[in-house]
Amino acid sequence: MSRIILPILFLFGCESENSTKVVNSSPEATITYPNDGDNLLEGYTEVFRGTVSDNNHSYDQLTAVWMSGSTELCQGKTPESDGTVQCEIQLTAGLTDITLQVTDPSNDIGLDSVTIE
Numbered sequence: 001m002s003r004i005i006l007p008i009l010f011l012f013g014c015e016s017e018n019s020t021k022v023v024n025s026s027p028e029a030t031i032t033y034p035n036d037g038d039n040l041l042e043g044y045t046e047v048f049r050g051t052v053s054d055n056n057h058s059y060d061q062l063t064a065v066w067m068s069g070s071t072e073l074c075q076g077k078t079p080e081s082d083g084t085v086q087c088e089i090q091l092t093a094g095l096t097d098i099t100l101q102v103t104d105p106s107n108d109i110g111l112d113s114v115t116i117e
Contacts, residue, residue: 027054
């Protein structure tokens with residue numbers, strides 16, 4: 001009987017080690033100004049504002065870009081120490097969809113968009 005128990009215990013002791021898997025959370029972007037549907041005047045410059053965050057990366061590891069379609073309105077920059085970002089945008093005809101994109105070091109992306117009139 002003891003000969004059977006010993007090999008069974010040996011098999012349990014040889015179980016392979018579980019590896020730890022690191023999961024990257026995606027960053028988040030929120031446009032705080034303007035609001036979706038706001039009516040802004042063409043020809044004026046507006047300061048668009050937003051916040052970005054990431055659960056497993058610090059602000060200085062993130063890059064925020066403001067875009068309209070595929071056109072970059074403000075080049076990628078690091079958010080402020082509180083996660084805020086802003087972009088001065090000259091409002092022109094046809095500029096209606098604005099996107100704030102944040103990218104983390106793992107190239108995961110968070111987006112927020114507004115449509116202005």
